[in-house]
Amino acid sequence: MKLTHSCIITENVKKLSDFYKEALQIEPQSYGDDYVEFPTDGGVLSLFSFKAHEELAKGSTIPSSNRCLELEFNVDNVDDDFARLEQLNVEIVKPLTTQPWGNRSFYFRDPDGNLINFYTRTR
Structure with missing residues (x-):
């Protein structure tokens, strides 16, 4: 088994993408307004819009609520x-x-x- 992605569900993909671009100093790969990837040597950090995620799995996430x-x-x-x-x-x-x-x-x-x-x- 190989972990390939860590995905953050967010209400503001652009804001978070801009932050991670500065923090990681990696140019993101954008796949529309709802999804962005930051490739790293150990896997991909992806950002996915809450609105788009809700269409796939309604009620499964709460953005900006992670503390663990x-x-x-x-x-x-x-x-x-x-x-x-x-x-x-x-x-x-x-x-x-x-x-x-x-x-x-x-x-x-x-x-x-x-x-x-x-x-x-x-x-």
Whole structure:
């Protein structure tokens, strides 16, 4: 089995797409106004409109309500990314620290409140 996509259902694909384009520094692949993909080495982060999703599976999601899932990205230089994202005034949830297991990381939220971890392995 291979996990291929993580999909965020959102009420504002454009706003979230603009955010992730800046945060990930990846050009999104757009498939109309309702769906966008950000290809990464480990899979695809996709954004799908709540309105379009409702047509497929009515009542199955509630946008901007996530408080239990974290998206994690292994980045080349977490210190540089922290400084860059601080300038974008993102909500920092956990400041830049080095964990006992060796990852240097920080947590922040996207405009819909989803938790994101950027980290670099130090050992």
